Every structure is written in structure tokens, then in C-alpha cells.
Amino acid sequence: MKKILLITCIIGVFAFSSCVDLDLNPLSEGSSGSWYSSQQEIEMSLNDFYRTAFFTIDDMTWGDDVAARNTTSVVQNGTMTAETGMVGTRWENYYKGIARALRLLNNMDNARSLGVSEADITQYEGEAYFYLGYAYGMLAFHWGDAILDKVGMTLDEAYSIARSPKADVLAFSYECFDKAAERLPLSYGGVQRATKGAALAFKARIALRNGDFETAATASKAVMDLGIYKLHDNYRDLFTASWSDEWIFFYRGDVTLRQYYWAAADVHNCITRLAGGWGGQKAPSYELVCAYPCIDGLPIDESPLYNPKDFFENRDPRLAMTIVPFATAHNQSVLDGTYDPEDYLWLGHEYSPDPTRTTVLRASDGVQVSNTDSKARAEHAAYNGLLFKKYIDESFLENGRNGAPTTYPLLRYGDVLLMYAEAMIELDRCTQEILDETLNKIRERAYAGTGLEYPRIVMGSQSELRTILRTERFIELAWEGHRYADLIRWRLAEKVYNTPVYFLLRAWSGSATWGGNEANVSAEYRKLIQNWEDGNYPIGGIPEIDENGIADLDYMVEAGYIVVASERTFDPGRDYLWPVPAADRMINDNLDQNPNW
Structure with a gap:
């Protein structure tokens, strides 16, 4: 046991103890003495760090690995402003956590007077420094220059302080991670908390994100040299396991406390319609599909093994472990007549987005049921024909599909x-x-x-x-x-982020009872069927992969294989940094703004 299990019962303590308000005193000032009056209160303060408000998780729709049906996010569509709620919330929460960490460090002498052991004090200090390192590193990454408070400010100071240079913020982040690594244990025997390995690993991540390769190399090698982490034996199983030696810092879901993370907090958007979901409204992107090399290690535009009419064939195994496989019209088993629907079961049903398949197998009784995961039977099925498999298993079908106890690794080996x-x-x-x-x-x-x-x-x-x-x-x-x-x-x-999000053609059969007769459907739907039968569904042809592993899909729109679902916009002169929240600048004239915001 050597990880940081971000125990959901910790959150539960605060959820059921709403009378305890750690923010009764101004965030920029030290404790008035109404808190830290016992070791239990000190530990409760530490426990409160371990939640996603402080150790933040980026939204699953921010990257180009996901195609979201409803909308693009503010980081993709160019609509972020200094008033954007997410921007203000992250800035506020990082500084809220910083203030708490500094208050805790400033109360360690009081802890000694309470009889707290030096061993416990060392660990408490390590956890506080761990958060300081993380928060300041994230501030440097998102905002560059940031307010740098090392000891705890008065309220008057908070109203007038200016931002410090990014280099100074990063230097203090590294210093805090080093202090944390010196104080934290390698592992715990029971409830898991911040460890030495986590401090070093997060230092490496912060350094890498900020372009400091020397520090990133040193810190990541230090984690490797600890000899306590290893890769999980199986990639697919890693994301459904109850425990893994690969996890360094993670959140574990809990059904009783109704605490869920990542895909497990958004079950309906991530599972099939036949399984009670909404048909993969959060789906793998075509760019992600095209990035997986063939089994010879070459990208799909260079490998002789790539079959453009059956994109799952001869691909890196992680493709079929991350994305739910299905048999295309040119799958070898379909061509030679050996196709077995049980080879393509997913969450209790055969998965096939085939626009001509009106029924599929239900595994529980062997009955053919209406294929609502295809546009053959449902208008809102198969937005891009793809579904995520990663993280998802039968537990997503339990608990009324309201959440699953899946573990989300924020940092792994x-x-x-x-x-x-x-x-x-x-x-x-x-x-x-x-x-x-x-x-x-x-x-x-x-x-x-x-x-x-x-x-x-x-x-x-x-x-x-x-x-x-x-x-x-x-x-x-x-x-x-x-x-x-x-x-x-x-x-x-x-x-x-200056290229679109792509989906399949928007057409559907027009009726759940069309009977598979193409004479009963629109010309656009016949085009979708033609794409399927020609092997141009959902990926048509062979896209060019650039030096960064990114596919150029424009030709697929021109060929009529896919359509633009939504546009993305990114201003390189502005959007690499986030804006300083407007509310903070209104009360502090010394806070300057990032360029072009």
C-alpha cells in the first residue's frame, strides 16, 4: 500500500459536518485560534485538501481525444473570458488551498503544545508542502505570473499584492515539493495520503508542463529509482481494477457516499443506448482513432498493414482496449461468413453502429432486439459511431446508472x-x-x-x-x-483548436420501422449506408499523420464521409495563458492582466 487513495469518506466527513466551516476566518489571514485546537482538527484540515476542488481534474471535453455531441468547451471555442466561472473558481480554489496550507504550517508550534508527536508533525508539514507545490505549479502553468505568498498574508496585503514572475513561482513550487518529499513516507499501512513518490512525480509533471526538462528528468527518474511502482500487467484491466501498483495519486469512487469521478460520474453520456445510456455523447474522436499505429509500430499513413476499410485490423492493441470494437462491413469475419456477434458484445448487447442493422443480439437470452445504437433505429445514436471502453465495465449498469465506483488515476507510473x-x-x-x-x-x-x-x-x-x-x-x-x-x-x-469537431453524416433512417428498405430513406441516409458498405465508415481512406501524431481529416469532409459538428477557435496570442479573474482585479488594482485578455 503506497498510493494516495483520495478517500471519499474524507469528503463525507465534511458533507455530513456542514457546521464545520474552515473558511470562517479570512483566507489570507492566519487562524484566530478557533481551529487547530486539537490533533483531530489538524487532521480534518489536512483531509480537506484531498478533493477535486483543490487537486483539479481537467474537463473530459478539453482535449482533442474526445468528441462531445452537445458543445465544445470554453478552452476550445475561444469564449473564455476573465469572467468565466471555471477560471475564477480554479484561481480561487488554488489560493484557498494555499491559505489553508500556510495556516497549517504556521500552527505547528501549537500542535507541539498539544502533544502531537514529531513524527505526525513531520507528516503534516509534508502534506501541506505537497499541496503548496502542486497549487503554485498549476498557477504557473495556467497563468504564468502569479501571486506568491510563502508565509500567509494579512487581508490588507491581499488587497494590494502584485503578481510575481513565473520563474519565482515555479522555484517555490519545486522547493515545496522537495520539502514534501523529505517529510512524507513512501507508503502507509491504512488510509492512503500524500507520499514521497507523489511529491516527486507531481514535481516532474509541473516541471514538464512548464518546459523545465532538466528538473522533469531528475524528478521522474527519482520516482523510478524508488522501486515501489510498476506498470499494471494489463492495460485494459488497469482502468477497472480495485487496486494497482501503477497508481500514484488517484480518486476512488464510492457508491454509498455518491462520490464518482471522470467517466463514472457521467455514466449516461458514456454508455450505449441499449445499455440505458445516451449513445456516447462523450465519444472518442476520429483524431484519436487515427493516432494508434499499426502492429509494426508505423503510423497508418506509412504502414503497409493498415486496412482503410477495417480500421481495427492490425492496430496497436490499445485501440480496442480504449474504444469499443465493432465489425465493419469489410471485417474479415464478415467477408468470409464466420462473423459471431458474441465476439462484439458490449454491456450485454452486440455493438454495431452499422446503418443497415435494425436488430442486434441481446446476450442474456439470445434474442434479437432493436438496434438503437445505430441510426438504423435511432436518430440520436452513434454520433460518430464510436464509444469509449476505457474505465467502463458492468459496474456502470448498476446503481441506477447514476455513478460507478471506478478509480480515476490523476497520476500513474x-x-x-x-x-x-x-x-x-x-x-x-x-x-x-x-x-x-x-x-x-x-x-x-x-x-x-x-x-x-x-x-x-x-x-x-x-x-x-x-x-x-x-x-x-x-x-x-x-x-x-x-x-x-x-x-x-x-x-x-x-x-x-483551429480545426473542427467531426461527426458522421447527420441523417438517420427516419423511422424505427423502416425495415431496412433503402427506398424508404433519404438520399443522405443512403450516402451513409454507401459509406459503410464501401468501408469509409467512420474513417474513410488514409489520413495523413503529421510529425506530432495528429491526423488531417479535411479530405473526409470533402469526400462526404463525415461532417463538421462544431467549430473550435484558438488565439495563439492570447489563449496559451488564462486571464486573471476580473473579480480579483476589481478589488486589487496591482493585479495586471495577461496579454490580450
Whole structure:
């Protein structure tokens, strides 16, 4: 046991103890003495750090790995402003957590007077420094320059303080992570909290996100050298497991307390209509599908193994572990007559977005039922024909489909290996040995149990390795909430977020009782059927993959395979940093604004 299980019962303590208000005193001032009067109160203060308000999770629709039916997010559509609620909330919560951490550190002498042991005090200090390192690192990434409070401000100081340079904010973040790593244990015997490994791993992430490759390399290698983390044996099982030695910092769902995270908090949008969901309103993007290389390790526009009429064939196994497979019209089993619907069961039913399939198999009784996961029977089915498989299992069908006890890893060891590899590539110090202990371990795990030999990555030029690394991050970390940060730090957001979100043709059969007779449907729906039968569904042809692993899909719109669902907009002169919240600038004239906001 050596992870940080962000125990949901901690949140429950505060949910059922609403009379306890840790913010009765001004956030910028120290405790008045009404709190920290016992060791229990100190520990309650620490417990309150472990929630998503303070350790934030990016929205699942921010990255280009997800295609959301209803809308694009403010980070994609160019509508963010200094008044945007999410911007103000994150800024406020980071500083709220900072104020609490500083108050706690300032009360350690009081803790000693209460008889708290030095061992406990050391751990408490470590947890407080851990949060300070995290919060200041995130502030530096999103805002650049930030208010830097190291000791706890008075209210008057809070009204007049200016932002400090980003370099100073990052330096203090690193200092706090170092202090945390010195004080925190490697593991715990019971309830899991911040650890030495988590402090080092988050330091690596913050450094990488801010372009400090030397610090990222040192910190990530330090995590590897601890020898206490390892990759989960199976990639698919990692995201449905009850425990894993790969998890470093994670949130675990709890049905009793109704605490759910990531996909498990949005069940209806993530499962099929036949399973009681809304048909994958949060779906894998076509860009993500195209990023997975073939089993020879080559991108689909270079590999002779790629079958453009059956895009699941000969692909990296993580594709079918992340996205629900289905048999295309040109699947070999369909062509040779050996197709077995039980090979494509998902959440109790055969999954097929085939626009000609009006019925599919129900596994429980072998009966053919109406295929409401296809536009053959439902207008709002199969927006892009794809569904996420990652994280999702039968537990999503329980609890009234209101949430599942799935674990969401905010930071895992696989990411640490990717961070170390990237840092060494960018420093131009990568070796074959480093590739074998990082990227090749990740690939090897992806192929475990498949009977296939994984395509080993061998040394190449810095630019060649960068392409491989960025592709590996895209597919290995798909739908884990890191893609937006990667696009920002790589300065690729101006390319990705100035292209549309794509869906299938909007047509449907027009009636659940059309009977499969094409004479009864629109010309546009016949075009959808033709795309399916020609093997151009949902991916048609072979898209060009650029040096960052990103597919160019414009030709698919021109060919009539897909349509633009929504537009994205990104201003490179403005949007790489977030605006300082307007409300804070209204009460503090010394807070300057980021460029062009």
C-alpha cells in the first residue's frame, strides 16, 4: 500500500459536518485560534485538501481525444473570458488551498503544545508542502505570473499584492515539493495520503508542463529509482481494477457516499443506448482513432498493414482496449461468413453502429432486439459511431446508472515513464537503454497477452523520437485528462483548436420501422449506408499523420464521409495563458492582466 487513495469518506466527513466551516476566518489571514485546537482538527484540515476542488481534474471535453455531441468547451471555442466561472473558481480554489496550507504550517508550534508527536508533525508539514507545490505549479502553468505568498498574508496585503514572475513561482513550487518529499513516507499501512513518490512525480509533471526538462528528468527518474511502482500487467484491466501498483495519486469512487469521478460520474453520456445510456455523447474522436499505429509500430499513413476499410485490423492493441470494437462491413469475419456477434458484445448487447442493422443480439437470452445504437433505429445514436471502453465495465449498469465506483488515476507510473522519456529526448540525452526502460516497457505492456511481439522502439534522431513520444502520450493517456495540457505546452493548441469537431453524416433512417428498405430513406441516409458498405465508415481512406501524431481529416469532409459538428477557435496570442479573474482585479488594482485578455 503506497498510493494516495483520495478517500471519499474524507469528503463525507465534511458533507455530513456542514457546521464545520474552515473558511470562517479570512483566507489570507492566519487562524484566530478557533481551529487547530486539537490533533483531530489538524487532521480534518489536512483531509480537506484531498478533493477535486483543490487537486483539479481537467474537463473530459478539453482535449482533442474526445468528441462531445452537445458543445465544445470554453478552452476550445475561444469564449473564455476573465469572467468565466471555471477560471475564477480554479484561481480561487488554488489560493484557498494555499491559505489553508500556510495556516497549517504556521500552527505547528501549537500542535507541539498539544502533544502531537514529531513524527505526525513531520507528516503534516509534508502534506501541506505537497499541496503548496502542486497549487503554485498549476498557477504557473495556467497563468504564468502569479501571486506568491510563502508565509500567509494579512487581508490588507491581499488587497494590494502584485503578481510575481513565473520563474519565482515555479522555484517555490519545486522547493515545496522537495520539502514534501523529505517529510512524507513512501507508503502507509491504512488510509492512503500524500507520499514521497507523489511529491516527486507531481514535481516532474509541473516541471514538464512548464518546459523545465532538466528538473522533469531528475524528478521522474527519482520516482523510478524508488522501486515501489510498476506498470499494471494489463492495460485494459488497469482502468477497472480495485487496486494497482501503477497508481500514484488517484480518486476512488464510492457508491454509498455518491462520490464518482471522470467517466463514472457521467455514466449516461458514456454508455450505449441499449445499455440505458445516451449513445456516447462523450465519444472518442476520429483524431484519436487515427493516432494508434499499426502492429509494426508505423503510423497508418506509412504502414503497409493498415486496412482503410477495417480500421481495427492490425492496430496497436490499445485501440480496442480504449474504444469499443465493432465489425465493419469489410471485417474479415464478415467477408468470409464466420462473423459471431458474441465476439462484439458490449454491456450485454452486440455493438454495431452499422446503418443497415435494425436488430442486434441481446446476450442474456439470445434474442434479437432493436438496434438503437445505430441510426438504423435511432436518430440520436452513434454520433460518430464510436464509444469509449476505457474505465467502463458492468459496474456502470448498476446503481441506477447514476455513478460507478471506478478509480480515476490523476497520476500513474506509466505517465512517469513517459515524462522521463520526453525530458531526456528534449535534452537530447536519450539512449536505447532509456527507451527500453520507458517507452518500450509501455509498448510491451500494451501487447501483453495478445500473442504478438511488440514493435520495439529503436534509437533515432531527436525529431523522430519526439514524434513517437508524442504519439505514445496521445494513445497511452487517452481520455485521462492530460491532452489539453500537452497541446498547450507543445504549442500545438493553435493547430488543433483551429480545426473542427467531426461527426458522421447527420441523417438517420427516419423511422424505427423502416425495415431496412433503402427506398424508404433519404438520399443522405443512403450516402451513409454507401459509406459503410464501401468501408469509409467512420474513417474513410488514409489520413495523413503529421510529425506530432495528429491526423488531417479535411479530405473526409470533402469526400462526404463525415461532417463538421462544431467549430473550435484558438488565439495563439492570447489563449496559451488564462486571464486573471476580473473579480480579483476589481478589488486589487496591482493585479495586471495577461496579454490580450
